[in-house]
Amino acid sequence: MALLAVDEALAQLLADAKPLGEEILPTARAGGRVLSRPVQAHHSQPPFDASAMDGYAIRAADVASVPAQLKVIGESAAGHRYAGAVAAGEAVRIFTGAPVPPGADTVLIQENTERLADSAINILQTVAEGRNIRRAGLDFSKGNVVLQPGRILDPAALSLAAAANNAQLHVVRQPKVAIIATGDELVAPGAVPGPDQIISSNNIGVTEIVRINGGETRDLGIVDDDIDHIETAIGAAIENGADILVTLGGASVGDHDLVHAALTRRGMKLDFWKIAMRPGKPLMSGRLQGLNGAPLRVLGLPGNPVSSLVCSYLFLAPLVSALAGRPYQPDIRTARLGVDMPANDLRRDHIRAQIIADENGEPVATPLSLQDSSMLSALARANGLIIREPHAQAARAGEPCEVFMLR
Template identity: 60%
Template sequence: MTLIPVDEALERVLEGLAPLDHETVPLAEAAGRVLAAPLTARRTQPPFDASAMDGYAVRAADVAQAPAVLAVIGESAAGRRFAGKVGSGEAVRIFTGAPVPAGADTILIQENTERLEDGRITATAGVAAGRHIRRAGLDFRAGETVLEQGRVLDPAALSLAAAAGHAVLPVVRRPLVAIIATGDELVPPGGEPGPDQIVASNSCGIAALASLDGARVLDLGIVPDERQAIAAALRQALAAGSDIVVTLGGASVGDHDLVHQALDSEGARLSFWKIAMRPGKPMMYGRLEAARVLGLPGNPVSALVCAHLFLRPAIARLCSRLFTPDLRQAELAAPMEATGGRRDYVRATVTAGPRGLVATPFQIQDSSMLSTLAAANALIVREAGAPASEAGARCQVLMLR
């Protein structure tokens, strides 16, 4: 199969993907989820005329001419209103959030009063009618739409939903991403590798990326280089209801790269398995029953770069989120060679310079080196066939963090 361009590969990955069905979750579990239906208020907020300040509930006519002496006849506090009525020459001590008593039409703030010894106060300044009162329904009224479908439930949205009387919310279901690491050479983190083995690291990074983007993760562990074992893991992922199956390693065409064979044996329909990009050329994509399958390369940098470019947008589409790569313009801090026939994603650090952002590529770009990927905060994106660039030339960067 010929190499397909990155943009075409992404189009194929996203083709036909739509937001998943919805579920209802408690308010406390809805952070970061996407609202699956418009949310209407079940109550009015505030439910009564409330004071916006500490002071005294009075009649504006009684303090039109200051100073004015008023008799304090009671108190209204949050959660404990004054049950009587304010008459001529009277005042009720009131606190922020407390109901405004009947008869009062304004709030005299406490800074504009002086207390007298006999339970009366002196208003030292006048106040217009309606001042410092939050009218009932100022925020919203029962039956009004307070949050639209598709809203990401951030802290403000969750607080609004709670205030509107909702204890549970309808949200788009989180996709389930199954991860299958393959390779006889792998041992779990914390294990002791044999003479010819290494620690499996890809699963951790891919699981973290998927989880941070809103997916649930099913880690099916390390599967040996046996076609039947890989096929069994694929069936296990399908039985669990996985929306996306990610395989790690075995995506190339060597004698021991058996993921392709296992997918074929299970009836997968592969769309591509070679991309014109570096790192990450040997990436597969296809469908296996209702699930999408991403076969990521075994090299850890290649796997994570491919996950940023293809897995993250797929998860976002299933979650009903807008995914916009953080692409920016920068200035090269060092010269770069021509790219050849593939789009390059070069690990780099991006910092602020006197004329804008400055991108400094790492000198060694080996796709096995996690240390440089962890140190990088961006990838310099260079198109296939790009000529050599001098230091100071403009470039495009994909921010990672």
């Protein structure tokens, strides 16, 4: 089977990926989700003319010349308005956020007054009509659409939805991602590995990539190299209503790589298998029939930790984002090579690198010395991947290159 180009594989994967159905969540629990419907204001904000400062609600005409004395007839505080009105020669002590009483057309800040007695003030400075008043509906009015579909509910958006008196919101349903790690050699973190075993780590990193792109995961644990056990785990993913099934390892062509066979027994329609990329050549994509006949997308990731995570950055992240209704734009930048690079072969290479600004602020990409696809320590030190296209010619230090930023 010929190797599929990276861009073609990604286009196939995302061709029909669109936001899933919607659900209703309490506003307080909707952080990070994507709106599926417009959000309207159910009241005006502020709902009344409100003071923007601590001071006195007065009539501007009464202080056209200063000094001037006014009679203090009451107080208006937030949540406790003055019940009367302001007439000529009168003032109401007012605090920030409090309703401006009828008759008053401006607020004079307290620093520009002098208290003469409990019921009188001396005005030291004139003030124009309308000063220090937040008019009713200044922020938004009842019936206004304050947030549009597609908006990610960040702190400001959540606060706005709540201020507009929305106790719950319609949001795009989170993609459910089931993760199955396979291999007799794997044990969970915290366990004591046998003499021929290693710690399973891919599922941890993949889970975080799913989370930051708007999905939720169900880790179905480690499954040994037994085709019946793997098929049972696949069935559990279906029963749990997964939208995406991610398998870790077992997707190559060795005698112990049984994932493809187990998926085939479950009726998977294979979309593609084996990509012209490094690391991550054994990447597999297909479709199963999920719960109640819904489509279940399958992404078979390589077992090598770096390969698994690089494939997750390049393929799983945009897929989860698309199903979650989130915009996805990989952070690809131009940098200069820090070292000479040899000619590339037929696969697109993703070289772990450190991208650091030089003395002129220009980004310089320097590959790490070890690029083995099992080395998580190298991936953790890298903040980007140098992208080398298939059959790229040798390049000299200082020449431009593309980098995929990881952080």
